[in-house]
Amino acid sequence: MLKKVVQNRRNTKTKQMVMNVLEKSLSALSHEDIEQKLTEKIDRVTVYRILNGFCNDGKVHKIAGDDGKTYYSLCRHCTAEQHNDNHAHFLCTECHSIVCIEEPLAVQPVPKGYNVSSISAFLTGTCSKCNSTVLDQDRI
Numbered sequence: 281m282l283k284k285v286v287q288n289r290r291n292t293k294t295k296q297m298v299m300n301v302l303e304k305s306l307s308a309l310s311h312e313d314i315e316q317k318l319t320e321k322i323d324r325v326t327v328y329r330i331l332n333g334f335c336n337d338g339k340v341h342k343i344a345g346d347d348g349k350t351y352y353s354l355c356r357h358c359t360a361e362q363h364n365d366n367h368a369h370f371l372c373t374e375c376h377s378i379v380c381i382e383e384p385l386a387v388q389p390v391p392k393g394y395n396v397s398s399i400s401a402f403l404t405g406t407c408s409k410c411n412s413t414v415l416d417q418d419r420i
């Protein structure tokens with residue numbers, strides 16, 4: 281009984297650590313990114329389990345990067361019942377960061393007989409951080 285309580289408490293703490301990493305990040309993070317940023321070593325399987333749990337709870341959504349990796353980003357308007365992540369993602373070609381564009385995407389007209397359940401889009405270009413380094417270099 282007592283052991284279970286301790287175990288639960290540790291799980292909560294671990295979950296909170298992963299959530300902190302995601303909350304602090306301005307861009308979506310891959311599994312490796314998250315592992316690296318954790319202040320305490322958490323095994324890979326546990327991190328996966330926590331991330332999947334967040335996805336099921338409507339707290340985090342997955343983004344498939346162009347490098348084949350899965351990236352995780354916080355949800356803003358989602359619940360455990362329904363994800364509402366119909367927004368575009370901006371992929372920076374310089375630093376390869378992925379950020380959520382919060383503006384909802386307009387649903388395109390689809391042929392008769394088709395049902396849209398979710399939409400996603402990637403915008404590529406250079407992010408504000410990379411653009412400002414270019415500006416800084418110009419100034420020198």
Ligand SMILES: [Zn+2]
Pocket residue numbers: 338339340341355356357358362363364365
């Ligand atoms: Zn979501």
Ligand SMILES: [Zn+2]
Pocket residue numbers: 372373374375376377406407408409410411
């Ligand atoms: Zn960038």
Ligand SMILES: [Zn+2]
Pocket residue numbers: 341343353365367368369379380381
């Ligand atoms: Zn997103």
